Amino acid sequence: MQFIDLSREIYHKMPRLLNHPSIVITPYSTHDEIREAEGVKFSSATLSLAIGDHAGTHVDAPVHFNADPGAKAIHELPLEDFYLEAVCLDLSHKELKSDISIADLEAAEKAAGVTIGPRDMVLLHMNFYNRCYDTPGYLTDFPGLTKESAEWLGAKKIAMFGVEAVSPGRPGKNNFEVHMVCRDMGFTHVEGLVNMEALIGKGRFRFIGFPLKIRGGTGSPIRAVAILGQ
Structure with missing residues (x-):
């Protein structure tokens, strides 16, 4: 069994779309601060995280692109939606800023x-x-799905798809239309993946990417992992 880490690191001021919050990570306490309890001296270090629910490698919840009152937030989605059979398609030949047909x-x-x-x-x-x-x-030049190619995926009744880019469709109209296809056809997507070259030619494998249980979350960072050879 082999584990492939598909997740980006989350770090201070990492790249993100400008319509999402900046990622701010700062020390909250350090080992220079010595505390004492019942005669025992000790230190502990912690970080303060200020991140949006679409930081780094993340999944979109239906409520992100669906204004219907019944659209589910991330904490309402079943865990089995993030433990899936998976395949990887090689589109590495696509030129930057091109449409995936x-x-x-x-x-x-x-x-x-x-x-x-x-x-x-x-x-x-x-x-x-x-x-x-x-x-x-990085924020603008990625290849991306179109409305038609997203509908092709949706017609196969997939649970979700995943991309390396910050958006599933190219900036502007394409991206909005791909999100609307997800809304209308009942699937979602992961953005910000890495290391997918390790999955080319591997056939079927298991994808795991559990979200944080953010009440009302429009998405969530995930630790995306592919498991080969189960």
């Missing part, structure tokens, strides 16, 4: 030798993190 997905599915089925997690490897992280283009 239905034909691209069909070709990648065939090349992977898998069949996407109901309740699957579909990971879309675009080699974007390796190409653009720590550059200005």
